Amino acid sequence: xxxxxxxxxxxxxxxxKLVSWLIMFIMGFLLIEVALRFLFNxxxxxxxxxCMHLFGFFSVLAxxxxxxxxQHVKIDIIYLQFSPRVRAAIDTVTYMIFFMxxxxxxxxxxxxxxxxVELNQTVSPSPWGSPIWPLKIALPVAALLLLLQGLAxxxxxxxxxxxxxxxx
Amino acid sequence: xxxxxxxxxxxxAGLMFGLISGFPMAFTLGGSxxxxxxxxxxxxxxxxxxxxTFGMMTNVILIAMPLFIFMACVLEKSGVTHDLYNFMHxxxxxxxxxxxxxxxxxxxxxxxxxGVSTTGxxxxxxxxxxxxxxxxxxxxxxIGPILAGGALGLLIPPSVSLVIYGMIARVSIGRLFxxxxxxxLILVFLYMAYVGIRCYLNPSLGxxxxxxxxxxxxxxxxxxxxxxxxxxxIVSVLGSIFAGLASPTEAAAVGAGGAVLSAAINRRLSWDxxxxxxxxxxxxxxxIMWILFGAACFTSIFFRTGGQGLIGDxxxxxxxxxxxxxxxxxxxxxxxxxxxxxxxxMITVPVFLPIIVHLGYDPVWFGVxxxxxxxxxxxxxxxxFTLFYLKGVAPxxxxxxxxxxxxxxxxxxxxxxxxxxxxFPQIVxxxxxxxxxLR
Amino acid sequence: xxxxxxxxxxxxxQPSSWLSSGxxxxxxxxxxxxxTEKTNGRLTxxxxxxxxxxxxxEQLEAxxxxxxxxxxxxxxxxxxxxxxxxxxxxxxxxxxSIAELRYLYEEYEDGKIMKILRDAYAxxxxxxxxxxxxxxxxxxxxxxxxxxxxxxxGKKFRSSELIALQLAELGAGTIWVxxxxxxxxxxxxxxxxxxxxxxxxxxxxxxxxxxxxxIKYPTAVGPAADxxxxxxxxxxxxxxxxxxxxxxxxxxxxxxNETEAxxxxxxxxxxxxxxxxxxxxWSEEDAVKLAGTARKVVPEKxxxxxxxxxxxxxxEKWAMEMGYWAK
Ligand code: NA
Ligand code: NA
Numbered sequence: 001x002x003x004x005x006x007x008x009x010x011x012x013x014x015x016x017k018l019v020s021w022l023i024m025f026i027m028g029f030l031l032i033e034v035a036l037r038f039l040f041n042x043x044x045x046x047x048x049x050x051c052m053h054l055f056g057f058f059s060v061l062a063x064x065x066x067x068x069x070x071q072h073v074k075i076d077i078i079y080l081q082f083s084p085r086v087r088a089a090i091d092t093v094t095y096m097i098f099f100m101x102x103x104x105x106x107x108x109x110x111x112x113x114x115x116x117v118e119l120n121q122t123v124s125p126s127p128w129g130s131p132i133w134p135l136k137i138a139l140p141v142a143a144l145l146l147l148l149q150g151l152a153x154x155x156x157x158x159x160x161x162x163x164x165x166x167x168x
Numbered sequence: 169x170x171x172x173x174x175x176x177x178x179x180x181a182g183l184m185f186g187l188i189s190g191f192p193m194a195f196t197l198g199g200s201x202x203x204x205x206x207x208x209x210x211x212x213x214x215x216x217x218x219x220x221t222f223g224m225m226t227n228v229i230l231i232a233m234p235l236f237i238f239m240a241c242v243l244e245k246s247g248v249t250h251d252l253y254n255f256m257h258x259x260x261x262x263x264x265x266x267x268x269x270x271x272x273x274x275x276x277x278x279x280x281x282x283g284v285s286t287t288g289x290x291x292x293x294x295x296x297x298x299x300x301x302x303x304x305x306x307x308x309x310x311i312g313p314i315l316a317g318g319a320l321g322l323l324i325p326p327s328v329s330l331v332i333y334g335m336i337a338r339v340s341i342g343r344l345f346x347x348x349x350x351x352x353l354i355l356v357f358l359y360m361a362y363v364g365i366r367c368y369l370n371p372s373l374g375x376x377x378x379x380x381x382x383x384x385x386x387x388x389x390x391x392x393x394x395x396x397x398x399x400x401x402i403v404s405v406l407g408s409i410f411a412g413l414a415s416p417t418e419a420a421a422v423g424a425g426g427a428v429l430s431a432a433i434n435r436r437l438s439w440d441x442x443x444x445x446x447x448x449x450x451x452x453x454x455x456i457m458w459i460l461f462g463a464a465c466f467t468s469i470f471f472r473t474g475g476q477g478l479i480g481d482x483x484x485x486x487x488x489x490x491x492x493x494x495x496x497x498x499x500x501x502x503x504x505x506x507x508x509x510x511x512x513x514m515i516t517v518p519v520f521l522p523i524i525v526h527l528g529y530d531p532v533w534f535g536v537x538x539x540x541x542x543x544x545x546x547x548x549x550x551x552x553f554t555l556f557y558l559k560g561v562a563p564x565x566x567x568x569x570x571x572x573x574x575x576x577x578x579x580x581x582x583x584x585x586x587x588x589x590x591x592f593p594q595i596v597x598x599x600x601x602x603x604x605x606l607r
Numbered sequence: 608x609x610x611x612x613x614x615x616x617x618x619x620x621q622p623s624s625w626l627s628s629g630x631x632x633x634x635x636x637x638x639x640x641x642x643t644e645k646t647n648g649r650l651t652x653x654x655x656x657x658x659x660x661x662x663x664x665e666q667l668e669a670x671x672x673x674x675x676x677x678x679x680x681x682x683x684x685x686x687x688x689x690x691x692x693x694x695x696x697x698x699x700x701x702x703x704s705i706a707e708l709r710y711l712y713e714e715y716e717d718g719k720i721m722k723i724l725r726d727a728y729a730x731x732x733x734x735x736x737x738x739x740x741x742x743x744x745x746x747x748x749x750x751x752x753x754x755x756x757x758x759x760x761g762k763k764f765r766s767s768e769l770i771a772l773q774l775a776e777l778g779a780g781t782i783w784v785x786x787x788x789x790x791x792x793x794x795x796x797x798x799x800x801x802x803x804x805x806x807x808x809x810x811x812x813x814x815x816x817x818x819x820x821x822i823k824y825p826t827a828v829g830p831a832a833d834x835x836x837x838x839x840x841x842x843x844x845x846x847x848x849x850x851x852x853x854x855x856x857x858x859x860x861x862x863x864n865e866t867e868a869x870x871x872x873x874x875x876x877x878x879x880x881x882x883x884x885x886x887x888x889w890s891e892e893d894a895v896k897l898a899g900t901a902r903k904v905v906p907e908k909x910x911x912x913x914x915x916x917x918x919x920x921x922x923e924k925w926a927m928e929m930g931y932w933a934k
Contacts, residue, residue, distance in 0.1 A: 017450075019450060020451075023446055023449050027425055030420075034414050043763065052231070055230070055231045072458060073192060073560045074186075075187050075550060077567075077569050097195065097196075097203075100199060101217070109218045122686075122687035124684060125687075127783065129686070135225065135226065212674075216660070216669070223661070283788070332787060338812065339811070342790070342816045342817065412797040415784045415791070474653075517627075604816060
């Protein structure tokens, strides 16, 4: 079990770290656009649209990493008053809502992604008209990664609530 | 209570549940919206969870945000901002609270560099907060100015929110920009004055540099070279916007590029610095975006279940202008708990504006009043997106309670300026009249 | 008594639009009010702000999937999902007036274009109730004089859709930035010129304060069509009388658009003239050159779509008959 949990953790870790490099590409491409426009008077029709794609991946695929590192902000004023075990018990309940929300996102995200592939959808309105399926697939993929990480955290939480001991 | 209110009550109950249970805000917003749609609409409506999240993922106006975060991370990791604050501390020498006042000034400059309000708070939360805490500033004097100053991005042009208001209200965007400048500067001045007076009365809140650490004048001059890089970045970002080289989004990339270059000039650009900056930017941006994904779902269901109609109904048939302004302000405070700023403008302006125009008020004036109010909404506890974002970037010793406490005096200042604008419309209208009378 | 049950069913829609103010938005409010009244509340339409329920670029999907029952669209937002939408909104900028656009869509060759459009939307799970014609008059306004096709070369334009491709064909550098950044870019000179909307919209947002030259003829796009679309299942569940009321409300709304636009846009031109804006009209020869590029730049990928291609050929035939496109 521990090895499975550790594997899930590392998937979240690496998916986040992998997309994190996209910010350098977003920066680089936008700088190229500015340079092309002003040095060569040759703006592109594709850079801004490409950056939209990159920003989408960058944002949505970070979800699991943020969950792994417990960076999703919570209002903890009341929560922190409880003992760690009571907190774990509360988390067990709230994780149900998490699974419901992200599960819904995964299911309908998949429906949208299949439509995008089947209909060969492209970005619109846009002069470039790049395919939109990569972005549409990113949403259910991100939701799936979050579900996995959520499951790993959930198992740890339940274990702690029941036994009072941390799983490593 | 009629049936019409039930969906709203369920949604608010969902938020309250999040408040008590410590469930992350992102999932509280999303989860509440799904429960509400099950109860009031049924399963058919649920695909909106995917379409609306997708809409937020592809919202290009937000691209500037991670670029500014990246800029801040690189500047922080490469020591550029540390040097800057060191210099500020030496320069201001005996002035208590000087760093917090300097922070407010930098916030105002960032507000002029960016069109989205989030950037200021997050950027300064990364750069200034750890340094001020290290320099023994009290949490409340360190956090408050970042929150209040950061939110100025909404008011100080260029402001995406004002542009959207202009498009919906059909008023000159140039006049709105001009109208927002003086209220923005008044706020900056009052924030600084407040910090100055508090720290003058109680130096332990924002201690000046101890006498033994102060360096002679010549040494200060040497330290002044730490100004060069930050000033260069500011000039290149503002310059690229105002010289017409770049759009505000592209200017954010210029800022990020400038930060990388500065780190290189400082000889502190390493693979590790870049790597850490990328990771941290991804993490902070992801935290913010997932809150916005939740908000996108929440908004949808709020309007599906008749939220907009309720706001309109409340205003119906009212003639007393103070009652009307009271309801407008109260409505905005409530909506500010769970709508992102752009949606809030899109939704409420079409409802409020006809009433305002009917009463004979200037829509430019109302736009600036509106933005002053909206920047407050994201800072009012318990639900304020800006408060959450700062929590997300702040060092772990900063609790949500610290953040709530620190913002209260600044909210009072904002309320005061709001009333000032309400009673003296010329504060807003004077500058646009001067600028555009020339044509 | 299933028939009785069907007659008593009520429909509650919250249609949205892509604009939240101005002439077309007022028309949507007007249509919604009249439909609600005329059907005695059996069909209640409460307009919702753009993006309040579903973001504008996702609204075709939303109606198709039943998240929204109905909405008003500008088809130009959806060519990526439905290729015919690329022409549906402005018909390759070929017609010169609303009357021509309406005739071409609904009467030319027995209204074949409208039939093809309806079939294409139906395949997407959406019923196309009807078009709302209006004056888009997507003007070119600029900081530097543009007196003809030759002046376009080398200028930086913020523009979108078909006209962006046309301008690029004529040698302009076209930049796509979000609408929210146009004013800032124009005021700082980051772009020389834009195409955005009609004169009344441009004046309302204060674009006359940051430009000097407005081209009155030719308009970059001219007349355009919005449309009311309804989820197919919802449409099929509706009794005939509601369908009829809805279709006639859309037709009436279309006329309202036209008269209001004439009034507002006329006032706007008078206003900018007083403001010292230089109003430019091109020669007929240059106008034809600009229009001619539209047909050349239609992306290949849309022409591969059968329905799109069929419509393109009909429009081509009509435009050549009219002398708007060269043979
Ligand atoms: Na700003
Ligand atoms: Na709030």
